[in-house]
Amino acid sequence: MNKTLNQKAWLFVIPVFVLVAFNAAIPLMTVVNYSFQETFGSNVFAWEGTRWFKEILHSERFHASLGRQVIFTFIILLIQLPLGIGIALTMPKKGWGVPVCLILMSMPLLIPWNVVGAMWNIFALPEIGFLGNSLNSLGFDYNFTQQSGDAWFTTILMDVWHWTSLVVLLSYAGLNSIQPAYYQAAEIDGASRWDIFRYIELPKMKKVLTLAILLRFMDSFMIYTEPFVLTGGGPGNATNFLSLDLVKMALGQFDLGPAAAMSLIYFLIVLLICWIFYTIMMKDEGRS
Amino acid sequence: MSLELKDVEKKVGIDTHIHSTNLKLEKNTINILLGSTLAGKTTLMQIMAGLDKPTTGEIWFNGENVTGKEVQKRNCSMVYQQFINYPNFTVFENIASPLKITGVKSDEIKERVGKVAELLKLSAMLNKKPDELSGGQQQRTALARALVKDSDLILLDEPLANLDFKLREELREELPKLFEDRDCIVVYATTEPQDALMIGGNTATLLEGKVIQYGKTLDVYNKPENLTSARVFSDPPMNIAEINKNGETFKINNNNVQWKSNLKIKDGKYKIGIRPHNITTYKEGNNSVEINGKVLISELSGSESLIHFTNGKLNWVSLSNGIQSKNIGEETKLYMNIDEFLYFDQNNRLVNHG
Structure with missing residues (x-):
């Protein structure tokens, strides 16, 4: 038996290797390179070992922005998931209302992120913005450029406006895939509206909701553009989330070593949380 | 006990889904609705169950007009062509679900579920979830859910259509026995004349939303009133x-x-x-x-x-x-x-x- 050796297949894999190398492996390795060394520019490097990692892990500044980030993401998920499911449940299932609702829902998703930031910045300005002006004339002391509470409120409101649609669209798709017979069977059993939601709709939406939570977690945990344009991390450091802080450290202060170490830690945190979450959510699926 | 449709008609927009229908189903009978797809079998069943309202006409149950009565307040159960079970309940919980909702005590639930499970050969699977079962077992679970309730009206909408040949044969033989000593009216929709002949009881032949003929299954088969009824009740075609x-x-x-x-x-x-x-x-x-x-x-x-x-x-x-x-x-x-x-x-x- 003489098997002919054919290595041509490798040719077809080369483009993928090149692409992945350029968009993931090489940049990542550059960051790794920076994170273990001190650089003084003009390509002079000095070995530092794990010094930057230790420094970041013990830095109060990192703890503070990580804390802000966790709270922000938590609030975002807490609002957007129930709200998104709720909206999806009330959306029409047939007729002319369907395309209208779907288009309305997709609109915020189609707007470039920095435009969203700029829009909300103008919208919320205390003197001239519609939101800011209205709130102030209603007697609220609202100024998102000076009061941290207001800055948080505005940032969260902006993110809810921008991203709830994604949860809505995913939930809507999930709901539409449930056969009408399920609803009828439950009605015949005498199930209430809540029972139907709890025992049919929710389990049947499990997969799309897992996806929605993952996507919303990652995106909100890495949020950068919108708060950068809206608040720039201020007032003070009130809305200085992880990405904003990272960019300030890397490009503002030019602390390349610590910034590289921070981005690796940041990356690992996102990866770890996603993995844990996915494993837990998919545990039941594995059995069958 | 009887279920009576009086001049029931169903229109959706300009389409007539059910033409004026009169049908009287008696206690302790299995009634087969025989017709091809889109003949109106499912619509007719949904009207019987109260899931759908007739455009005109009345539905009487036990001498009571139940036309507008909500499905939750009627005592009926239904089995579908698709295997419909609560996805994250175990087989036991699935079968018990209609009893739980009506507030039956847990001892009694256990006993009744146990009985039905045995009847349908599900005793060994009570702790499994529906997606761990074969199609036949899933449909048995759905059947058990319909049987556990002591309904007055049991509707079976092509329950065997999605099963493979062997399971279908097996379940088709068991079905009439399951309903033998039950105080209820059974309605069974199917596209297959063979089903009607094997199950017996009464048969109504349907075509394009009209009941063509209703009577004892063998009578309808042997003495079709007209050519249409004969054609509906013949496979391969007459x-x-x-x-x-x-x-x-x-x-x-x-x-x-x-x-x-x-x-x-x-x-x-x-x-x-x-x-x-x-x-x-x-x-x-x-x-x-x-x-x-x-x-x-x-x-x-x-x-x-x-x-x-x-x-x-x-x-x-x-x-x-x-x-x-x-x-x-x-x-x-x-x-x-x-x-x-x-x-x-x-x-x-x-x-x-x-």
Whole structure:
């Protein structure tokens, strides 16, 4: 038996290797390179070992922005998931209302992120913005450029406006895939509206909701553009989330070593949380 | 106990889904709704259950008008073609669900679920979830959920259609037994005449939203009121031809096939309906007539042979026992059992057997 050796297949894999190398492996390795060394520019490097990692892990500044980030993401998920499911449940299932609702829902998703930031910045300005002006004339002391509470409120409101649609669209798709017979069977059993939601709709939406939570977690945990344009991390450091802080450290202060170490830690945190979450959510699926 | 539909009609927009229907189903009967897809079987069942309201007409249950009564307040259960169970409940919880909602005590739930589970051979799977079961077991679970409740009305909407052949045969045999000593009305929708014949009970033939005929299953089969009912209740499709009667001689139009019969009907034009299993490759019964056929297709179905053949303008199907292999294009001789012929007048009404 003489098997002919054919290595041509490798040719077809080369483009993928090149692409992945350029968009993931090489940049990542550059960051790794920076994170273990001190650089003084003009390509002079000095070995530092794990010094930057230790420094970041013990830095109060990192703890503070990580804390802000966790709270922000938590609030975002807490609002957007129930709200998104709720909206999806009330959306029409047939007729002319369907395309209208779907288009309305997709609109915020189609707007470039920095435009969203700029829009909300103008919208919320205390003197001239519609939101800011209205709130102030209603007697609220609202100024998102000076009061941290207001800055948080505005940032969260902006993110809810921008991203709830994604949860809505995913939930809507999930709901539409449930056969009408399920609803009828439950009605015949005498199930209430809540029972139907709890025992049919929710389990049947499990997969799309897992996806929605993952996507919303990652995106909100890495949020950068919108708060950068809206608040720039201020007032003070009130809305200085992880990405904003990272960019300030890397490009503002030019602390390349610590910034590289921070981005690796940041990356690992996102990866770890996603993995844990996915494993837990998919545990039941594995059995069958 | 009885369920009565009085002049029930269902329209959606300009389409009429159910034409004015009168139907009375009695206690302790299995009633089969037989018709092809879109004949209105499911709509009719949904109206019976109260999942859907008729556009006009009334539904009476036990002498009470229940037309607008919500489904939750009626005592009925339904099994679907798709295997519908609560996805994250175990089999036990699934079967128990209708009882839990109505507030039955947990001891009693255990006992009743246990009984039904045994009846449907699910005892070993009570702790599994639906997606760990085979299709047959999933459908058994759905059936158990329908049976555990002691409903007055049990609706089965093509419950066997999504099962594979063997499971279907098995469950079809068990079904009539499950309902034997139950105080309820069972309605069973199917597209397959075979189902109706095996289950027995009463049959209503349906076509395009109309109930064509309702009566004891064998009566409907043997004495279809008209050609439409006969066609609905025949699979493979019934063979039909225009014939002419002259004295005792019957002759297929534009064809030389003829036979004699002492059937007492006026001379003139008629239509004849012959079920495929009454045309065979061997003689059956005492009176048979020969017909020549050119084989179009010959196929085996289990231990039966289906032969599609042409004779002049006729394009017919015959069904014989055993394996009868024929070549395509082969000229063959077939025998038709005269005693089983169904004669219809020009208005398509049955004229013999009655």
